[in-house]
Amino acid sequence: MASWNFMVTPTKPSLSWKLSFLSPLTTVNVTRRQNRTAKGFVVFATVFLDPKPTVLVAEKLGEAGLELLKTFANVDCSYNLDHEELCTKISLCDALIVRSGTKVTREVFERSGGRLKVVGRAGVGIDNVDLSAATEHGCLVVNAPTANTIAAAEHGIALLTAMARNIAQADASIKSGLSSLFFMVMPFLMLQLVIYRAGGLLYCCELNFVLCYALQFSVQYVSVVMINKGKWQRSKYVGVSLVGKTLAVMGFGKVGSEVARRAKGLGMHVIAHDPYAPADRARAIGVDLVSFEEAISTADFISLHMPLTPATSKMFNDESFSQMKKGVRIVNVARGGVIDEEALVRALDSGTVAQAALDVFTEEPPSKDSKLVLHENVTVTPHLGASTTEAQEGVAIEVAEAVVGALKGQLAATAVNAPMLPAAILSELAPFVTLSEKLGRLAVQLVAGGSGVQSVKVTYASARGPDDLDTRLLRAMITKGLIEPISSVFINLVNADFSAKQRGLRITEERILLEGSPENPLEFIQVQIANVESKFSIAMSDSGEIKVEGRVKDRKPHLTKIGSFGVDVSMEGSLILCRQVDQPGMVGSVGSILGEENVNVSFMSVGRIAPRKQAVMTIGVDEEPSKEALKRIEEIPAVEEIVFLKL
Numbered sequence: 045m046a047s048w049n050f051m052v053t054p055t056k057p058s059l060s061w062k063l064s065f066l067s068p069l070t071t072v073n074v075t076r077r078q079n080r081t082a083k084g085f086v087v088f089a090t091v092f093l094d095p096k097p098t099v100l101v102a103e104k105l106g107e108a109g110l111e112l113l114k115t116f117a118n119v120d121c122s123y124n125l126d127h128e129e130l131c132t133k134i135s136l137c138d139a140l141i142v143r144s145g146t147k148v149t150r151e152v153f154e155r156s157g158g159r160l161k162v163v164g165r166a167g168v169g170i171d172n173v174d175l176s177a178a179t180e181h182g183c184l185v186v187n188a189p190t191a192n193t194i195a196a197a198e199h200g201i202a203l204l205t206a207m208a209r210n211i212a213q214a215d216a217s218i219k220s221g222l223s224s225l226f227f228m229v230m231p232f233l234m235l236q237l238v239i240y241r242a243g244g245l246l247y248c249c250e251l252n253f254v255l256c257y258a259l260q261f262s263v264q265y266v267s268v269v270m271i272n273k274g275k276w277q278r279s280k281y282v283g284v285s286l287v288g289k290t291l292a293v294m295g296f297g298k299v300g301s302e303v304a305r306r307a308k309g310l311g312m313h314v315i316a317h318d319p320y321a322p323a324d325r326a327r328a329i330g331v332d333l334v335s336f337e338e339a340i341s342t343a344d345f346i347s348l349h350m351p352l353t354p355a356t357s358k359m360f361n362d363e364s365f366s367q368m369k370k371g372v373r374i375v376n377v378a379r380g381g382v383i384d385e386e387a388l389v390r391a392l393d394s395g396t397v398a399q400a401a402l403d404v405f406t407e408e409p410p411s412k413d414s415k416l417v418l419h420e421n422v423t424v425t426p427h428l429g430a431s432t433t434e435a436q437e438g439v440a441i442e443v444a445e446a447v448v449g450a451l452k453g454q455l456a457a458t459a460v461n462a463p464m465l466p467a468a469i470l471s472e473l474a475p476f477v478t479l480s481e482k483l484g485r486l487a488v489q490l491v492a493g494g495s496g497v498q499s500v501k502v503t504y505a506s507a508r509g510p511d512d513l514d515t516r517l518l519r520a521m522i523t524k525g526l527i528e529p530i531s532s533v534f535i536n537l538v539n540a541d542f543s544a545k546q547r548g549l550r551i552t553e554e555r556i557l558l559e560g561s562p563e564n565p566l567e568f569i570q571v572q573i574a575n576v577e578s579k580f581s582i583a584m585s586d587s588g589e590i591k592v593e594g595r596v597k598d599r600k601p602h603l604t605k606i607g608s609f610g611v612d613v614s615m616e617g618s619l620i621l622c623r624q625v626d627q628p629g630m631v632g633s634v635g636s637i638l639g640e641e642n643v644n645v646s647f648m649s650v651g652r653i654a655p656r657k658q659a660v661m662t663i664g665v666d667e668e669p670s671k672e673a674l675k676r677i678e679e680i681p682a683v684e685e686i687v688f689l690k691l
């Protein structure tokens with residue numbers, strides 16, 4: 045536990061008031077109080093900074109997820125924060141967990157002061173998180189993409205069937221009938237009571253008593269008739285059948301395909317529109333993938349399951365409603381923003397859309413006088429798609445695992461703004477990830493002057509076809525290696541591409557398809573930097589670029605080529621590269637200088653063109669040698685150039 049002494053001058057005697065900007069989980073010990081000043085007390089306080097990260101949970105999260113978070117972090121459950129409160133708290137948090145009710149805006153990232161490392165969305169839709177701002181601030185965004193799929197699909201089906209059979213309207217109608225009876229009878233009972241209490245004029249009271257009962261009975265009679273004939277509205281709520289009808293599933297992803305599967309079970313004919321869905325997945329459950337126009341113009345029911353993006357925003361508008369079959373029925377369990385809500389009201393009024401069942405709205409909660417919500421042909425629920433006990437426990441665990449993993453620096457399988465790869469592939473690629481970063485680091489340190497790097501070519505040699513080798517992660521790590529040694533920018537998987545672009549660094553990728561078994565994901569990776577000069581001339585390839593190449597051996601990164609020189613060096617610690625004339629005694633001379641300087645050598649290897657010709661000595665060192673030590677090595681007559689590189 046780190047401790048930090050500082051001085052505060054509270055203007056009020058209350059020290060805790062002044063220290064409230066610190067995390068509630070930070071322990072503050074006041075150790076000494078000194079003399080009064082004009083402004084108040086001068087106090088020495090010792091603040092014990094808890095080394096555990098702090099996770100702010102801003103919306104209700106399942107207990108199992110909270111327990112998991114608590115094993116690794118301090119958990120601050122502060123629900124219902126307004127935006128300003130969130131912005132104030134965020135600079136004390138390493139991670140933030142939200143559901144759909146919290147807007148994680150650019151301001152949140154800006155005011156985190158760089159501390160926020162991960163935002164966890166306990167659910168699927170990340171339209172409430174400003175992803176560009178997160179990426180620019182190097183903050184990873186992870187979600188829980190699978191645990192609420194079934195809940196959302198079941199809710200979609202619940203709304204579909206409830207809408208077709210007017211369940212919600214009929215239920216409300218019966219209940220409003222009963223309550224109107226209650227309210228109609230109540231005043232007469234009250235009146236009767238008042239008359240009794242008045243006392244005195246007995247005759248008069250009895251007269252009133254009779255009158256009162258007569259009125260009460262007639263009202264009761266009218267009400268019962270109304271309930272039976274009026275609010276027991278069997279003919280008003282005649283529904284429509286689902287069997288044999290066409291359902292268009294718009295967005296054939298996880299939820300959409302589960303809805304389709306269930307709708308098939310109800311005997312519906314299911315078509316789907318999704319520009320990115322694989323046709324074979326649709327075929328496997330007996331669904332035809334069709335164009336947007338065909339889907340909306342042939343469907344009796346339309347169920348929406350695409351994400352809200354700039355491309356899908358208000359894609360259901362006056363124009364698309366006009367192409368629909370008259371009397372179509374629409375279910376939306378995706379996002380309110382995919383529908384132009386005013387256009388939907390117009391379509392409902394004109395009868396183009398017979399009914400809509402909506403779980404989501406452009407503004408949540410919708411305004412109390414929302415014409416859409418109040419429309420008699422609209423059934424609504426308050427964004428309940430993911431709200432089952434099971435789904436909430438599931439998303440809580442899914443997001444907590446992702447957040448803890450991200451805080452530990454592990455690669456996230458549910459990252460939204462960084463390369464996302466399945467866990468098995470991540471584990472297979474892990475040593476190549478390290479190799480990539482080290483190659484980038486090494487290459488950029490070989491550039492004379494360091495900056496000015498603009499054009500980098502990365503070559504991946506593999507027996508695997510492009511579809512079996514996702515290189516985004518490797519590219520991001522090479523970028524990290526290239527940028528970090530020459531800047532103060534912290535690069536991670538999230539902001540690598542963005543930072544490269546911002547610095548005008550163009551990274552092109554090339555693949556060499558090797559023959560043989562694709563057991564290993566990669567044979568070697570090569571990084572070339574064009575249009576620069578090197579501080580170590582040997583690093584230049586024949587075609588004039590700085591070139592380094594590496595392989596993974598025993599899951600460890602190895603440098604195997606510098607320029608055109610073959611070497612074999614484990615890429616650990618730091619390296620001294622030394623170009624020399626190959627002659628006896630070189631290893632000893634260099635080794636003894638380093639020994640005298642108390643620099644521990646982890647390995648030495650010499651690669652040469654031919655005996656007594658040019659050679660490259662690669663020396664792994666545990667400590668950084670002093671400038672004097674490097675100068676002494678450089679002064680050995682056979683040594684032609686030398687460079688020290690931190691990996």
Ligand SMILES: NC(=O)C1=CN([C@@H]2O[C@H](COP(=O)(O)OP(=O)(O)OC[C@H]3O[C@@H](n4cnc5c(N)ncnc54)[C@H](O)[C@@H]3O)[C@@H](O)[C@H]2O)C=CC1
Pocket residue numbers: 167168169170189192193196294295296297298299300317318319320321349350351352355356377378379403404427428429430431
């Ligand atoms: N109401 C609720 O409580 C819940 C709502 N959702 C929402 O449901 C939606 C779907 O979730 P998942 O199926 O888990 O996501 P997903 O990512 O598995 O599926 C979305 C599908 O939409 C497709 N798509 C993208 N652009 C499209 C376009 N222009 N037209 C048609 N399809 C398009 C994608 O290709 C993808 O297949 C999301 O918006 C999510 O936020 C999810 C869970 C609960």
Ligand SMILES: O=C(O)C(=O)COP(=O)(O)O
Pocket residue numbers: 143144145166167168169170192427428429430431
């Ligand atoms: O997962 C989603 O996309 C949802 O819409 C669920 O939202 P919620 O977590 O219930 O606020």
